[in-house]
Amino acid sequence: MDQKQQLLLDTVKKLIRRGAYSNLSKVIGKTHPADIAHLFPHLTPKEQQTLFNLIEDTETAASVLSELDYVSGAQLLEKIGQEAISEVLQEMPYDDAVEIIRNMPEEIAEEILSTMKDEHSEEIEQLLKYDEDTAGGIMSTEFFCLPEETTVQQAIDALQQASDVEMVFYVYVVDRHNHLVGVLSLRQLLMVPPSRRLKEIMVTDVISVRTNKDQEEVAQLVERYNILALPVVDEWNKLVGLITVDDVIDVLREEATEDIYKMAGASEEELLYGHKSFKVARLRLPWLITNLFGGIITGYLMWRFRMTLEAVIALITFIPVITGMGGNVGGQSATIVVRGFATGNIDFSTLRKVFFKELRVGMIMGTVCGMTVGLVAYLWHHNIYLGLVVGLAMVSAMTVAATMGVLAPSFFKRMGIDPAIASSPFVQTANDITGILIYFGTATLFLAYLH
Amino acid sequence: MDQKQQLLLDTVKKLIRRGAYSNLSKVIGKTHPADIAHLFPHLTPKEQQTLFNLIEDTETAASVLSELDYVSGAQLLEKIGQEAISEVLQEMPYDDAVEIIRNMPEEIAEEILSTMKDEHSEEIEQLLKYDEDTAGGIMSTEFFCLPEETTVQQAIDALQQASDVEMVFYVYVVDRHNHLVGVLSLRQLLMVPPSRRLKEIMVTDVISVRTNKDQEEVAQLVERYNILALPVVDEWNKLVGLITVDDVIDVLREEATEDIYKMAGASEEELLYGHKSFKVARLRLPWLITNLFGGIITGYLMWRFRMTLEAVIALITFIPVITGMGGNVGGQSATIVVRGFATGNIDFSTLRKVFFKELRVGMIMGTVCGMTVGLVAYLWHHNIYLGLVVGLAMVSAMTVAATMGVLAPSFFKRMGIDPAIASSPFVQTANDITGILIYFGTATLFLAYLH
The missing domain is CATH 3.10.580.10 (CBS-domain)
Structure with a gap:
């Protein structure tokens, strides 16, 4: 928010607080509808309502509404009178009106459509038939x-x-x-x-x-x-x-936004719920629970190797770094591939090249990180074999993680599943598991030298 | 790539292989420049050169070049004769020509500018003075x-x-x-x-x-x-x-793309290097090394708690799930905040609300995950206190992680550092550390009951 906007916001808030509605009306009369809309996220629902009711010109009100995100728009309209709603909606471009109606509870939407003039409601009902994410769902019917x-x-x-x-x-x-x-x-x-x-x-x-x-x-x-x-x-x-x-x-x-949210295991749907924590939590939980069981499997594998760990307790020091780095490298490769699919930069015909590139990059980075962490292990625990085990495990885990980061999204894409949502937990769990297996596997092999 | 594009690609590749250049020339003469440009990522450098040289009309060649990403464009031009380059660049909109010249080695760029007509080179040199990421850097000087x-x-x-x-x-x-x-x-x-x-x-x-x-x-x-x-x-x-x-x-x-890459600890700069693995690895390594030391610190903390762990080896089973879930939840919150800053949906005036929302969401999800994992722990190791310790640690770790996910990007934003790049490693390391501290801290407290 720039200075001008901040000043406007302060003025509007002050005038609402004082009930100076005629002054306020003058101020917003001189403001661009897009700038009025920009104030809304910073106002309380009550302030929003007051401000919106003060917009005298229906056309301006419609423009403001078009600029709001559709959810806020729908929530705002639910609170003002039903006839006022129809009036404003009739002034809006049909495609924006449709989006707002889509975000209203069904009963209210139906009532509104019934109070609209036939020519408008028919047009809107026609548009409502198209799927939201298609050309029909975003097109305008007012063209020349x-x-x-x-x-x-x-x-x-x-x-x-x-x-x-x-x-x-x-x-x-x-x-x-x-x-x-x-x-x-x-x-x-x-x-x-x-x-x-x-x-x-x-x-x-x-x-x-x-x-x-x-x-x-x-x-x-x-x-x-x-x-x-x-x-x-x-x-x-x-x-x-x-x-x-x-x-x-x-x-x-x-x-x-959708892709970014999905990659982190959130959903853009949660924007609809604002600050309703339970609904937001419900949207994020499935992904977390998937990862939870992935983590438990990793834990189970560590449990299987508990003899090795009990024999050489120093091994625990490097568990977080081995699983963590695998996750990071896998995440990098997966991100490159998921975004590449989305922008059209990568497709199945170029995937082979990408795979080998990520493999090489993973090996190079693995070598650097493996040498670093191996040296740390040696200096810390004064055991060259421990350094060797940790370093070797790191190189292998990171290389495997990089290839997994390419394979997982490609696999999901091929299966018709959105790679953005599916790759993250899968890549992470897979890398935790392979990381632990490689680490404790190597350690068990060298167990005699580690004491 | 749709069917039509695939067909075109196959045809072009076949005609190049056969050396049927006059046929090829006819085919591309009938193709939209944007569609020709779309073929380039799927061709070898040699094929690209052959195809580009076959475009007879300079204007079409310029349009194709405008549609390529600037790096590929620059690489392509480096290989064709210098006079041909100037000719093509003169036909392009200045803003696109400038981007291509920016991506060429300096000596080549200077030579090209010197062979161009003065009117063109002056205009381009003028534009080159503006910073790439500013209005001046992307504007066109041909306006009406x-x-x-x-x-x-x-x-x-x-x-x-x-x-x-x-x-x-x-x-x-x-x-x-x-x-x-x-x-x-x-x-x-x-x-x-x-x-x-x-x-x-x-x-x-x-x-x-x-x-x-x-x-x-x-x-x-x-x-x-x-x-x-x-x-x-x-x-x-x-x-x-x-x-x-x-x-x-x-x-x-x-x-x-830049934000998505940064959040994963990669850089959009790597698109410039294509399949040059060492350069790509060098771009990603700083972030990995930061995380590497974060991981080592986490490991050090585990090492400090080795007595607790040796006493109750079953505790190792839940290390991955506790650190992993903290990382996930923190990542979700951080992503919401980073993206919110980028789209203007969140700013410092709405941050308080976001903080408390994420805190509540983290607690709700922590409770669900904590109960799940606590139950698993109890059923598996037949120790109710272990279940309690694991469950409690999970709730606290996830709640802390959620708030950290809001605080870290906001802090970096306030300091003038891009939150997309700084938040990820910081949030992850911080959550690993607090997760381990909470887990082993709780376990040490209840140590007497865990045997």
């Missing part, structure tokens, strides 16, 4: 398209009249059955004689997606071809919606 | 601006003539000292009489950034205000460049 027979002059006239349409940069051209047949940029429109027909000047090679396309693939397309808007068509190639680049930016943020 | 006295008709005429400009959607308006004073969308231009002057109709409230603005903040602005292009001004508010939304998408990807 014209028949192919239109002349340039008519197109310019139509553009001047269109008011309700989000960011017009391209004109999409359809045939009389509403099939998408071409596209034109506004700039191209300016560059040809007014009497030409669109079909003579349009670009016919339009990049479009089907409604059921996964949103992550949509983002990759927009990124790859540097386009600002992507038309969405149904199975008969009829134009049904438009995805603009601002939606794509939201998708990219969302998907990155 | 007009004096405020221009009429709408003149503006439209000018637009028709402008050819070399990337994505024109807004017209920026400057005064006679080149200060940025207003903005107009193309659509607004279409909606007013041709004789009006730009200064009468322009929006004067332009959102712009200074050249030294951090690129992550630039991305946040574009995201917040849903704008497609952001003008960049110097310290005197003179318009010097333009950041378009496609650059912002690249920044978002890049920053997310």
Whole structure:
């Protein structure tokens, strides 16, 4: 939060506290809707409500709501009157209204839809049918398209009249059955004689997606071809919606957050629950319990080797470092692979190269760490064999961990399981187990020399 | 990689193998530059060179190069003749050309700049002065601006003539000292009489950034205000460049990758080194060595408690699970906080709430895991006190770990250190240490009952 925002926040809080609503109303009247929205996470629910009710202009209220994350938006709306809700939602772009309705309890959502004007509620219900994570789920239905027979002059006239349409940069051209047949940029429109027909000047090679396309693939397309808007068509190639680049930016943020959360064994769903600790704990627990049993298996293996340990108690000193380093190296390799899959940098055809690279990197790092820890072991316990055992175990454990870090996510990806969620606990447990086996295995072999 | 891409790749590889260059030339002539670029990661360096040399049209070659990541682009160019390089670079948008030159060895870069036409090299040298991660470093200098006295008709005429400009959607308006004073969308231009002057109709409230603005903040602005292009001004508010939304998408990807890598103790820099294992290992080692010494400290603490352990060897069974779970829980909390800082979802004003939430979540999860592992301990070793010790230690270790996961990144953030890089090893080591201390501390207390 920068200084300007902080100042605004302080002012708003002060004015709410004093009940100086007419002053407050003036202040927010001069503020950009996005900046108003930015205040909300820092206000109490009651302050949020007061502030939101003071926004007089419905259109501004709608813009503020569009900029809030959908969960907060839904929670805010639940508290204001139902007619006010419908009014605000009608002013919002349909795609944002749909997201907010998705995040409301079902009964409330249904009531709201029933109080809306038919033209709006039908449109919204149509959009609600698409899966949230697909092109249909994020597209806007307010786009600008014209028949192919239109002349340039008519197109310019139509553009001047269109008011309700989000960011017009391209004109999409359809045939009389509403099939998408071409596209034109506004700039191209300016560059040809007014009497030409669109079909003579349009670009016919339009990049479009089907409604059921996964949103992550949509983002990759927009990124790859540097386009600002992507038309969405149904199975008969009829134009049904438009995805603009601002939606794509939201998708990219969302998907990155999702991956980061998953890799740590959390879920982006917990953002919905805010500070409800039990719900958040419930989301994180399955992953922890998996790891818990992994840890118990590791413990069981140590228990099997207790004779070795009782014989040479100094061995305990290096248990944490051996299992820990295996986990770290495995985690590094797994992260590289999981992120590579997500950005398209790595796929199955390049996996072999990645595997051997990580193997080599693991060996190099293992050698450095093994020599370091072996030296520490020797100097500390004055036993060169202990140093040797610890060092050798470290090299092997780290090398194995690096390869495991590549294999696990690839395996899960191949099985159709999201590698981000599955790799972490698996890699960690596997590396703990192999680390302990290698360490105590080596120690048992050299037991005679360790005393 | 989808089917179409796979087919294209197979075809290209086959034609290269056969030396069927004229056929290959035809195939790539019909392919979108972004799709050609997409093939490169799957080709050997030699194949890449052959393919690139077959692109006859310099403009297409430039587009392909723009779509490659800058490192591969630089590596590719190093191998083709120097004059060809200058030619291709001159066709590229300056911002992309600059990125490629940045990734070349210095001598080569200088030679290339000296063979370029002066107008191009001057522009590029100017851009090279800005820091890579700032608005100046990612902006394009080809933008469309007009004096405020221009009429709408003149503006439209000018637009028709402008050819070399990337994505024109807004017209920026400057005064006679080149200060940025207003903005107009193309659509607004279409909606007013041709004789009006730009200064009468322009929006004067332009959102712009200074050249030294951090690129992550630039991305946040574009995201917040849903704008497609952001003008960049110097310290005197003179318009010097333009950041378009496609650059912002690249920044978002890049920053997310950077954070993900850092959290795992890797660095996005390693993408530059491809499969050079020693360089990659050198980037990852500092983090590992830090953790290595953390692990040795943990081991030292275990060593201090060896009497307790020798007395009750069953205690070893639960060492991995206690340190492991602490690490996991701490990692979850740290991830939530680090990502929250990056997306702006969490800042210092909301940190208190986050802290108490994570504390509660940690306690809830600790209770569940502690009861589970305590039960396992009791059933396995038939000692209720062992179950109690293990369970209690687990609850405390997990609760402490959760709070540590919030405190560490916040501390580093406050100190001006990137929390993504600093938190992970610190949180992990701290949790290992507190976990061991709590576990053996509790065990030592109850030692009399554990036999």
